[in-house]
Amino acid sequence: QGQEKLSCNPRKENGSHVVLCELGNPMKAGAQITVDMELSVSGLEDMGDAITFQLQLRSKNSPSPANASVTVPVEAQAEMELRGNSLPATTVLPTSWHSVEGSRRPEDHGIMVEHVYQLHNKGPSTVSGVTLRLAVPSHLGGQVLLYLLEVGTEGGMSCTNPPGLNAEQV
Numbered sequence: 001q002g003q004e005k006l007s008c009n010p011r012k013e014n015g016s017h018v019v020l021c022e023l024g025n026p027m028k029a030g031a032q033i034t035v036d037m038e039l040s041v042s043g044l045e046d047m048g049d050a051i052t053f054q055l056q057l058r059s060k061n062s063p064s065p066a067n068a069s070v071t072v073p074v075e076a077q078a079e080m081e082l083r084g085n086s087l088p089a090t091t092v093l094p095t096s097w098h099s100v101e102g103s104r105r106p107e108d109h110g111i112m113v114e115h116v117y118q119l120h121n122k123g124p125s126t127v128s129g130v131t132l133r134l135a136v137p138s139h140l141g142g143q144v145l146l147y148l149l150e151v152g153t154e155g156g157m158s159c160t161n162p163p164g165l166n167a168e169q170v
Contacts, residue, residue: 006035050074076125082132083118099144106170109147138164 008021023033041051050071057066091111100108117134121127138146149166151159 048074076127078125078127079122080127080130081120081122083120085116087114087116104168104170106149109168109170113146136162 006021006023008019010017010019012018019039021035021037023035024031027033039053050073052069052071055068055070057068059065091113093111099110103109106112115136117132119130119132136146136148138144138148147166147168147170148162148164149170151161151165153159
């Protein structure tokens, strides 16, 4: 009929974490009770894709307890944020500029621009196995737009070099 807040007490029994909730004493014969419980569990990164809760209903009037288990899927949530910057932010080539064929000096092939990307995990969970794919336009209208010299990472990440990276060995 009415809604009441349960008083629950956490404790440890035989190495397990137990939450004991008193539903009512005495309880009328034939009474039906619906209980909604919200549990907050931390440290589930290595638990796999589900966690199982063992439920047990004990009564002083019944010689054996009623057992049930509930399996709840575990799903990590993390919000990723990608930040990017180009240094210098703006580059203008003179209309009369031409690259020097056969030169191995980077300045003979254009103005050096460094693109820096930072991938941030805003949580709440930790992440692993993240794949970031960046598409960089290297040609425009049959002409070289960006000549990629190198790709580098920091912070325990690894990169796969794109095809054609520094093809002319500048």
